[in-house]
Amino acid sequence: MSDLQVLIAGAGPTGLTLACDLARRGVAVRVIDQAPGPFPGSRAKGVTPRTVEVLDDLGLAQEAVRAATPLVMRHYGREGTFTDQRPASYWQTSPAEPHPQLLLPQWRTEAILRSLLGRLGVTVEYATRLARFEQDGEQVTATVQRDAGGQVIVADYLVGCDGGHSTVRKQLGVAFEGATHPGQTLLIGDVEVTGLRPDRLHLWADPERGLLQLCPFAGVTAWQVAVMTPAWQARPPAPSQEVFQRAVLEITGMPQITLGAPTWTSTYRVNVRMADRLRGGRVFLAGDAAHVHPPAGGLGMNTGIQDAYNLGWKLGLVLSGHAGDGLLDTYEGERLPIAAWALGTSTERLRAMTGEFGKGTDADLGVVNTDDTRQLRLGYRWSPLSREGHRQGVRAGDRAPDAPCRDAAGASVRLFDIFRGPHFTLVGFGQSSRSSLDVVGDAWPGPLRTCLIAEAGTLTDADGHAADAYGVTGEAMVLVRPDGHLALTVEAHDTVAVLNYLEALKTLLSGR
Known part of the structure; x- marks a missing residue:
């Protein structure tokens, strides 16, 4: 057994959750990420009730709830009319299911997890890229690059939480089956917005003009802008203040809405892909490295966090000697069907939401949020552990x-x-x-x-x-x-x- 027990590649929500879970079990863990520092954007902003339960188990739920933005969706029609909707599936709680859906920018979710990880004595090693790895029956030997030099890290296990372009998955030789949908491209950014109420998530959905979402966040001035227009799908422009502002005017017809310079931008192309396996010897895949989803329902980040939650306790028991290595096989057996479910559900919810676009203010865009997307009905009845x-x-x-x-x-x-x-x-x-x-x-x-x-x-x-x-x-x-x-x-x-x-x-x- 190596001095280092688990090396995690990737410090997004999945990698951070896994690192926190392992560190609180006394597992020696290191986390590396090739980015120069923490992720600055709001990208994945919906936290499902099941993920809030994961945060609760880590002692973080109250902090997350305090930081969340109360959600009321203001949906606009063509003539400036609007209706306010509070999707019941976001807020319905009960004694058995006490947590609501939360609206948190991804950078804040990561900051909450990273703070706990620091209290547990682990610091993310940024600007550190996994170059390659080898494994045998006893350990994994990884070569990482930092600045101009390299370093060899030996660990008992390696977990790839390094996103859709995962180096770990590619070097492991795992197929990433599915498709990219070039006709569905979303431009996203974080900007300051004036001219709208800051206590509403503002949404325009028109089959001719396009889709626009302007979402504020509690305690900060940056809003998330997300826009898709029919004219862009053949060759979408690079996201910028000018592009966002022009789209806002064309879709809303409301010149009083003005946007500031973006602090973060991204071009999101809808992908539906899944790894054909999650384990190769002493190496595992989790999160976007294992599955990528359409954005409807916000299942991507949440499914990754729950991957980590499933794998963490199993690694902990094996490394402490309380379970045999075969327990780790059940990670793939339990999570691959859930990943397939998430891909199917998010694809179906995207189709349902698109079907509402032409209904004006009569549209029920809450269709994207169902009992399924709360993730509270997911389980493992088929597992040998049940x-x-x-x-x-x-x-x-x-x-x-x-x-x-x-x-x-x-x-x-x-x-x-x-x-x-x-x-x-x-x-x-x-x-x-x-x-x-x-x-x-x-x-x-x-x-x-x-x-x-x-x-x-x-x-x-x-x-x-x-x-x-x-x-x-x-x-x-x-x-x-x-x-x-x-x-x-x-x-x-x-x-x-x-x-x-x-x-x-x-x-x-x-x-x-």
Whole structure:
């Protein structure tokens, strides 16, 4: 085993999430990025409720919610008429699903993650490019370039979070199958905007004039401008203040709207591509290095963050000796189907949104936001890590719901408060599971927290939210994975099944 356990190439949201998750587990990790410094743009601005749950587990949800921009969408017709819409799917919460969709510029999401990473003792190494790597059965040897010199880094594992043009993916020889749609090109930038209310996301969608979105962000003067016109699709211009300003006037007909000089710009061509595998020996792919999506629904960044969340706990258990290397095979087995789902869903949502463009102010552009795009229904029921012995309510592989409960002192405690941290959580419903929790807690040496929901237990479920969320009508135990999915559902007395599950993690052998 090397002194460095994991080398991460790429310090975007995916790489930063993975680095934070590994560092809090005590894994020795380095993060390199070829950019000269932190990403300055707003690009991926929608944070789904499931990703907010990931941030919650990292202790960052409250900070993200405070920094977010309240979203009301103002949709304009041709004559300057408008309607204000607040898509219900962005804001509908419940005791089991407590977090809303957030509107955050990507640079701020990254800054929140990078701040935590710094507190965990890891600094991103910018201006450091991965040139090449080799691997054997024991380690990965990477050559990186910094300034005029090179450096060799040896690590147990390498994870490519280095974007759609991933060096790691290309050198690993992984196919990136799919298509680029040259007829769908979006120009994006960060600019100051005057002439519009700063508490609305302003949207024009016209099949003849084009699509324009002007989106403010809380606490800063820069707005995101995103524009697509039919005239540009054959040969789109380079984004600039002049190009943006001309498009704004042509699409809106409102000369009072003026834009400042962009501080960041990008040309976005719609791509639908996915890697055919996510693991090659001791090397993994995550985020845009593994899949790229249409922008509708904002699934790209969120799916990447959730890739990292799936991989992090598995690397942590393997590196600590609590699981066999075969656990890492389940990363590909669980995340490839999710990547395929995200590509299909974002493509379908883009088609649905485009279909609304010609309806004027009657258009419901909230169609892009559905229960699917909240990402709360995603799970791994098909995974070998999902085992069922008790078929009430939620199923093994499903996302573990939240619920407000009370502790012994009567204080409010959510299940997410119990789940938070780099451990499995064994939850017992009912007094008869008390001894089972004690037996498992004493027997398994890995990271595990136990929680008894009962009178005189760790928590009480006075309002029945926990029982409702989990569908438990009697007594049972559920084992919650470190990434907030159910590993196992069993009868309240079945300690053997729980211990067998946890012990089997150590005997998992890689099929590669």
